């Protein structure tokens with residue numbers, strides 16, 4: 001048989017919208033650390049942005065029950081109605097809002113919730129003001145949608161609290177949305193209620209949406225308490241709440257999140273979802289229903305342990321010469337400033353992170369990824385033993401720098 005002439009393969013020309021974004025830097029740290037671990041190397045891993053606790057038993061049992069009851073079919077794209085109701089009830093009970101299921105859509109994680117919100121609202125050339133330092137994904141999501149990220153800086157000496165006045169300076173006639181995240185990844189800053197209300201007023205005044213990412217809402221320490229700007233009167237027309245089950249209920253791998261917001265937006269997100277992911281996994285939704293309706297005891301247990309680790313790691317970092325560290329008020333990250341440690345052969349936080357991993361097998365995320373050069377992000381969602389081991393290696397690394 002005559003061999004057929006080989007046809008040329010189609011050229012792989014990746015779409016422009018994908019060339020505007022890069023792989024999540026936090027995922028890149030994860031991959032580099034995993035590679036070393038696979039080689040049998042003992043890595044002190046401060047990379048993961050996820051609880052080191054297991055998902056609470058009552059939530060796991062609800063998923064198993066859903067499986068046994070064959071709740072394994074497609075559901076409504078926006079999520080099952082009981083879950084949308086339960087999210088509204090939980091948010092009202094825990095954070096003082098008043099939403100109805102028609103104002104709630106369930107998504108495949110908080111990241112998906114925020115991504116779809118941005119896709120639903122942002123047109124080419126629209127500006128989105130993002131509080132900085134920022135979670136790595138916001139700017140790329142905005143760029144993917146064709147928008148332009150603009151940054152409103154907060155200051156280390158002000159505990160990285162985003163101020164309404166600094167935000168307002170970045171608003172122009174092209175601004176469509178403002179994104180804030182409190183408690184913050186990466187800084188752990190918590191915006192006080194009165195400042196949050198001023199931020200809302202600025203958004204109302206300039207007629208722009210306020211997207212509040214509440215992914216770490218329940219991880220607050222000391223004076224700081226869980227707070228939602230959705231509890232402020234007359235907020236609903238301006239406000240979009242993004243929530244996640246990942247951190248509060250130690251459910252990162254399950255992929256469940258939600259949006260609370262104006263019905264028209266929620267319907268648009270459900271439409272996009274109906275043509276992309278369809279519904280979040282059916283049995284995960286039943287687990288989420290149990291998380292919303294069941295005991296919150298596990299959250300308190302995690303919080304007490306994170307608090308202990310927070311104080312311990314900050315104390316340890318502050319003993320290392322040239323490392324400055326704020327006491328974070330929320331989330332589970334510390335964000336030390338190591339800029340006085342930079343020199344010609346280690347000129348930025350990316351090279352610090354690379355050399356730390358190579359020389360001491362300590363995994364951290366460089367601050368540049370969050371728009372904060374000279375800083376490192378360390379997650380303390382890891383055991384006390386590992387924190388101590390990591391601190392020992394960090395002290396050795398920074399103590400041995402070339403002069």
Ligand SMILES: Cc1ncc(COP(=O)(O)O)c(C=O)c1O
Pocket residue numbers: 049108109110111112135181184185213215243244245246252256257
């Ligand atoms: C600030 C912030 N928002 C949203 C998310 C998304 O979380 P998930 O997609 O797991 O719900 C994360 C995850 O790390 C985060 O840190």
